[in-house]
Structure formats: C-alpha cells, structure tokens
Amino acid sequence: MPLAISFELSDRDLEHFTKAIKAAADTAGDKTSEEIMEAAGALLKGAGDMELPDFIFQRLDKLDALIAMVRDEGWALPAEDRQRVLSALVYFADPQDIIPDSVPVLGYFDDAIAIELCVRELKHEIDAYEEFCDYRQGEADRRGMDPASVGRADWLGSRRDELQDRMHRQRSRDAGTGYGNSSGYAREGYTSAWRPGLLRVR
16 A cells, blocks of 8 residues: 655755765766766666665656756757756765665655755756657657667757757746746656656656
C-alpha cells in the first residue's frame, strides 16, 4: 500500500543547501563544461542501475533533461543559456556532496533536492525544451523520420527560435523574483518525446 510522506524545506534548510551548492561550485570551478557534463551523466548512469523511490527518479529525469538540452544539436542553445545550465549542473561535479552517492538510496536524496532547486531556477528553459522535444517528435513521426536522426533540420528552426525567444522573455519577466513559487513540475511524469538522454527509463 502506498505511503504518502511530504515535507517542507524551511528557509534555513534552503540556505543550507544553497551554501552547499555554492561550495560545490567553488570546488568544481576549474572543471571544463565537458567534465561537468560527464560528472552529471555518471550520476545518472549509477542511478539507472538502482531501484530508487519515484520522487528521486522523477527529479533525476529532470537532471537528464538539463544534460540533454545542452547536448542536443537540434536545440542549439545559445552560449549564455548553455552557461546558465552548466552553472546549475556544477554541483554534480563535486564528489564530496552532502550525502555520498555510494550510500544506498539516501545517497541520491541531496542530489534530488539540488535538482529541485535547479529545476525551479531553470523552469522556463525546461518547459521550452520539453515543448521543443514534443514538436520534434510529432513532426518526425509525421514525416516518417527517426527523431534521433533529425539534427538541425530546417523545419525545426522557426519553432526552436520561437520557444527560445519565449524562454528569454519569461525569464526576463521573472528576473529578481528568486526561485519563484513554482515547483518547476508543470508536467507530471516523464516526457514521451525523444531527447538525447542518459537515464534508464523504467
């Protein structure tokens, strides 16, 4: 029988995690973008071999989306946006995070909270990217194509530009409001559209 457990992070708790994320960023400050991506990817690959609670797995799926949006040739993030995502991922490049990932199940608990904070900060980026993946999947299906082989097809360009422009406008509108009051989970569950992800979908 399912057991519902909910908890709320206080301002003090959030300050604790924010400091930990900043400390990790300072520690991993000299890492290249590829090293940051590899470290975050390694976390996902390790998690994919474990049976994890759904609330952790759902957040790891969002981490997978953040990595994918940087690597996705079709999405082609501008340099400034790419750096914003990499800055959010740098926490996962620090092997000395709050709870070592080697601790069964609980080792990913702090990562799940860090991902939640990243997702709240990058909500508009994630929403736009998921819409782009849905559009690419639908158009590829209609054209009888494999979405993984589409690359930077001409027919993706206008939709990508439209979504990225909206993303920038929404981000500018929300500037100065902190993380906002949204959890960043506008969509429930996992996207069915293709993306160049690493997480083993179960």
